[in-house]
Amino acid sequence: MLVKGLGISFDLSEDHLMIQDMIRKFAEKEVAPGAAERDRSMEFPREICMKLGELGLMGVNTPVEYGGSGMDSISYAIIIEELSRACASTGVVSAVQNTLAQLPLYRFGSEDLRRKYLPDLASGKKIGAYGLTEPSSGSDAGSLQTSAVKNGDSYLLNGQKVFVTNGTAADLYIVYATVDKSKGSRGISAYVVERTFPGFKIVRKEEMLGVRASGTAQIAFENCKVPASNLIGEEGIGLRIALTTLDSGRVSIAAQAVGIAQAAYEAALKYSKERSQFGKTISNFQFIQGMLVDMITSIEAARLLVYRASYLKDKGLTFTKEASMAKYFASTMSEKVTSHALQIHGGYGYTKDYPVERFYRDARVTEIYEGTSEVQKMVIARNILGG
Amino acid sequence: MKIAVLVKQVPDTAAQIQIKPDWSGIVEEGIKYILSPYDEYAVEEAVRLKEKFEGSEVTAVTVGPERAKEVLRTCLAVGVDRAVLIHDQENSFDPYSTAELLAKKLESLNLDLVLCGKQAADDDMAYMGGAAAQKLNFPFISLVVQIEILKETGKAKIRRQIEEGEEILEVTLPCVLSAQKGLNEPRYPSLPGMMKAKKKEIEEIKPADLIPDFASLAKTRQERLQPVPPRSAGRILKGSPEEMVKELVKLLRDEEKVV
Ligand SMILES: Cc1cc2nc3c(=O)[nH]c(=O)nc-3n(C[C@H](O)[C@H](O)[C@H](O)COP(=O)(O)OP(=O)(O)OC[C@H]3O[C@@H](n4cnc5c(N)ncnc54)[C@H](O)[C@@H]3O)c2cc1C
Numbered sequence: 174m175l176v177k178g179l180g181i182s183f184d185l186s187e188d189h190l191m192i193q194d195m196i197r198k199f200a201e202k203e204v205a206p207g208a209a210e211r212d213r214s215m216e217f218p219r220e221i222c223m224k225l226g227e228l229g230l231m232g233v234n235t236p237v238e239y240g241g242s243g244m245d246s247i248s249y250a251i252i253i254e255e256l257s258r259a260c261a262s263t264g265v266v267s268a269v270q271n272t273l274a275q276l277p278l279y280r281f282g283s284e285d286l287r288r289k290y291l292p293d294l295a296s297g298k299k300i301g302a303y304g305l306t307e308p309s310s311g312s313d314a315g316s317l318q319t320s321a322v323k324n325g326d327s328y329l330l331n332g333q334k335v336f337v338t339n340g341t342a343a344d345l346y347i348v349y350a351t352v353d354k355s356k357g358s359r360g361i362s363a364y365v366v367e368r369t370f371p372g373f374k375i376v377r378k379e380e381m382l383g384v385r386a387s388g389t390a391q392i393a394f395e396n397c398k399v400p401a402s403n404l405i406g407e408e409g410i411g412l413r414i415a416l417t418t419l420d421s422g423r424v425s426i427a428a429q430a431v432g433i434a435q436a437a438y439e440a441a442l443k444y445s446k447e448r449s450q451f452g453k454t455i456s457n458f459q460f461i462q463g464m465l466v467d468m469i470t471s472i473e474a475a476r477l478l479v480y481r482a483s484y485l486k487d488k489g490l491t492f493t494k495e496a497s498m499a500k501y502f503a504s505t506m507s508e509k510v511t512s513h514a515l516q517i518h519g520g521y522g523y524t525k526d527y528p529v530e531r532f533y534r535d536a537r538v539t540e541i542y543e544g545t546s547e548v549q550k551m552v553i554a555r556n557i558l559g560g
Numbered sequence: 561m562k563i564a565v566l567v568k569q570v571p572d573t574a575a576q577i578q579i580k581p582d583w584s585g586i587v588e589e590g591i592k593y594i595l596s597p598y599d600e601y602a603v604e605e606a607v608r609l610k611e612k613f614e615g616s617e618v619t620a621v622t623v624g625p626e627r628a629k630e631v632l633r634t635c636l637a638v639g640v641d642r643a644v645l646i647h648d649q650e651n652s653f654d655p656y657s658t659a660e661l662l663a664k665k666l667e668s669l670n671l672d673l674v675l676c677g678k679q680a681a682d683d684d685m686a687y688m689g690g691a692a693a694q695k696l697n698f699p700f701i702s703l704v705v706q707i708e709i710l711k712e713t714g715k716a717k718i719r720r721q722i723e724e725g726e727e728i729l730e731v732t733l734p735c736v737l738s739a740q741k742g743l744n745e746p747r748y749p750s751l752p753g754m755m756k757a758k759k760k761e762i763e764e765i766k767p768a769d770l771i772p773d774f775a776s777l778a779k780t781r782q783e784r785l786q787p788v789p790p791r792s793a794g795r796i797l798k799g800s801p802e803e804m805v806k807e808l809v810k811l812l813r814d815e816e817k818v819v
């Protein structure tokens with residue numbers, strides 16, 4: 174939205190406010206109450222995914238003709254922030270479902286693939302996941318080893334993927350594999366692999382520090398037979414698909430980081446006004462005030478970076494650098510803010526009687542997945558220095 | 561079925577309400593407004609009935625200022641078909657003329673059923689359903705927790721809550737029913753629902769278009785809205801238990817005069 178003469182506006186539109194209202198209410202009533210328990214039990218929020226799907230929140234940016242809501246990226250950022258404020262696991266589960274599983278299809282997939290898979294993903298009837306990372310290739314995704322060999326009208330996949338969010342619950346996976354190792358990253362292709370395809374296996378569920386209900390799993394392919402029509406786009410463009418998807422994905426992880434930090438800040442603000450020491454509430458102490466001020470200031474700055482990257486995307490402009498900036502800044506911010514929130518709670522913050530220790534654990538991963546902070550810095554550096 | 565829902569926009573029930581220094585009303589700045597929570601049940605029930613009986617139409621009607629359109633949009637987003645805003649300008653407080661306006665509009669809709677919340681969350685007046693029913697010459701049942709439409713007989717079976725139990729009633733349609741918590745679990749508006757709601761028109765009516773001499777209608781006037789006096793801080797008695805008990809009994813007897 175542009176304001177005449179100024180060219181900039183910090184107001185959310187009426188639509189965005191209405192969406193924020195709805196999602197906040199939903200998240201507070203339907204998502205937040207079970208968050209601590211899911212963190213303990215590591216149970217995947219399958220039922221919540223169903224409800225999110227019914228509300229059109231599982232295909233926010235997916236075009237309407239494929240069953241999505243066809244909304245803009247700012248709406249999407251608001252939705253992921255609010256979900257993450259209630260439950261970081263649900264936040265990343267939705268982000269993976271919305272972007273990592275669907276964007277490759279609606280941006281690069283054939284009409285048949287789109288019609289076949291998108292409506293069920295956008296409605297939450299099916300869960301999607303994204304398998305890029307392997308045991309020996311993380312930041313250096315271009316060196317992945319999983320192979321795809323064409324055999325008549327199908328491909329045979331062999332290899333392993335690790336850290337697959339939604340992995341335990343997913344019905345289908347966007348899987349990256351190389352058709353020709355000699356071509357390096359130019360040999361990489363992307364496929365839709367259904368859980369029921371022969372040769373597909375879930376190896377194990379990861380036990381993690383945070384986002385424990387995100388169903389993150391290791392998966393393997395042993396001569397896994399994938400129909401040739403499940404190739405997304407064409408052979409060799411896999412890394413481009415992966416990186417294009419991650420540009421958008423990174424903005425949603427930044428939004429997740431903002432949501433977690435916001436929850437931590439609100440908890441700390443409340444606690445600081447309730448806890449008394451030395452005859453007054455701790456909110457009276459300047460060291461506490463200083464932390465609260467740093468927290469809210471950096472949260473707001475991060476949110477603006479998220480909105481800016483989203484805004485550029487909606488205008489159809491390049492936003493790779495801005496997505497990396499948003500993710501780098503927001504995730505670093507979230508780690509600090511949740512740490513401050515824990516500090517403000519003192520010893521109680523270190524226990525499971527308060528939610529801040531969970532926020533602290535959940536925030537940490539935003540500095541790692543969809544490209545570590547170091548990788549974001551590399552992207553930004555390449556953009557500002559050229560080459 | 562043709563159904564109307566009476567709705568009201570009220571300050572968020574979680575908002576910190578401040579009364580203006582001159583006691584002329586509340587400070588509106590910075591307040592978030594919402595659909596009155598009991599009205600949500602009424603809206604949800606209307607939409608469920610619409611989904612049950614094919615060819616039904618639900619109209620939401622409110623009397624309020626321009627910003628009340630927001631709650632009408634919320635109604636449209638969850639499946640209400642038509643929305644009407646009757647601008648309130650002059651007699652904005654008077655419930656009597658509000659009921660006149662609503663009834664006048666409802667008369668023109670040829671209704672089978674009118675639903676509303678049991679009371680508005682801001683003034684808790686619990687007046688509108690009954691008053692509108694009276695003016696429309698419809699029966700009225702309050703605090704409803706279940707509605708079963710008996711299509712063949714043109715009646716409805718109603719369950720309502722009373723202190724000692726539940727009352728089951730049969731009523732002829734058209735009627736006015738006020739919703740109590742427990743009637744249903746209101747849905748959330750979906751993203752596609754919200755986008756569809758944006759495209760629907762909100763009918764806007766001036767009071768004088770419904771009632772030409774509307775300005776002279778008011779029978780109630782809000783004189784002022786005064787804050788409750790702040791509670792004085794509690795007192796902590798000091799001394800030995802015997803002394804404290806003695807002091808306490810003395811206070812209860814002489815100062816508070818409760819024993
Ligand atoms: C909870 C969770 C969920 C995940 N979900 C998914 C998913 O759904 N799908 C998926 O494909 N992946 C997923 N990942 C994987 C994630 O994207 C990778 O962990 C991440 O990209 C880092 O890769 P790595 O773990 O192999 O670390 P490495 O790449 O081995 O990095 C180790 C360290 O070296 C640094 N480093 C690496 N290269 C450089 C360099 N050139 N310069 C400076 N520093 C460098 C890194 O920043 C890091 O600090 C998930 C991870 C986690 C923890």
